[in-house]
Amino acid sequence: MAENPNQPKEYDAVLGRQNPPPIYGGVLGGIEGVKKRLASPVVEIRIAALSDALKYGEKGLDLVLQALQDESIKVQFAAYSLLKDRQEPTVKQQLDKILPWFDFEVVTVDAFGKINSRRRHSAQYFTEDLGDGVSLEMVLIPGGTFLMGSPATEKYRFDSESPQHQVTVDTFFMGKFAVTQAQ
Numbered sequence: 675m676a677e678n679p680n681q682p683k684e685y686d687a688v689l690g691r692q693n694p695p696p697i698y699g700g701v702l703g704g705i706e707g708v709k710k711r712l713a714s715p716v717v718e719i720r721i722a723a724l725s726d727a728l729k730y731g732e733k734g735l736d737l738v739l740q741a742l743q744d745e746s747i748k749v750q751f752a753a754y755s756l757l758k759d760r761q762e763p764t765v766k767q768q769l770d771k772i773l774p775w776f777d778f779e780v781v782t783v784d785a786f787g788k789i790n791s792r793r794r795h796s797a798q799y800f801t802e803d804l805g806d807g808v809s810l811e812m813v814l815i816p817g818g819t820f821l822m823g824s825p826a827t828e829k830y831r832f833d834s835e836s837p838q839h840q841v842t843v844d845t846f847f848m849g850k851f852a853v854t855q856a857q
Contacts, residue, residue, distance in 0.1 A: 717749060
């Protein structure tokens with residue numbers, strides 16, 4: 675029986691999803707390539723694979739959701755960053771399990787400290803175990819863009835407040851409370 679010239683040979687590299695990989699072959703791409711990269715011991719390779727995973731529909735989304743349980747907080751955060759704005763109910767449920775919510779009140783005061791308004795807000799957080807019974811609650815601070823500095827026409831403006839420019843801050847975590855000596 676003649677060999678099929680379109681099938682990979684024993685030591686060929688194949689593009690994932692198109693053919694099953696040969697026993698000693700390498701996988702260059704596709705969902706199989708993403709899975710191989712997610713199994714890498716190198717954190718940066720796993721993080722890079724997460725973005726590619728989302729190109730493969732539900733299977734890729736499942737891989738990113740699994741990465742929320744990765745041993746590396748950097749990989750977990752990269753997965754979270756890719757998922758945080760998605761609206762699928764399964765994604766929202768998983769994120770709520772990973773990062774629970776807490777409610778808090780925001781007040782606005784005038785120059786004399788009199789409260790002008792009160793608003794309820796909520797934020798996601800996680801508890802970092804520092805060992806020896808000590809933990810640290812970390813709150814998710816969403817990223818965004820804002821205008822820093824003051825316009826040249828502002829009264830009582832300092833030179834150090836210019837030039838006015840746009841600043842983008844990535845999403846990050848910050849301690850919910852002041853750090854104690856034990857922490």
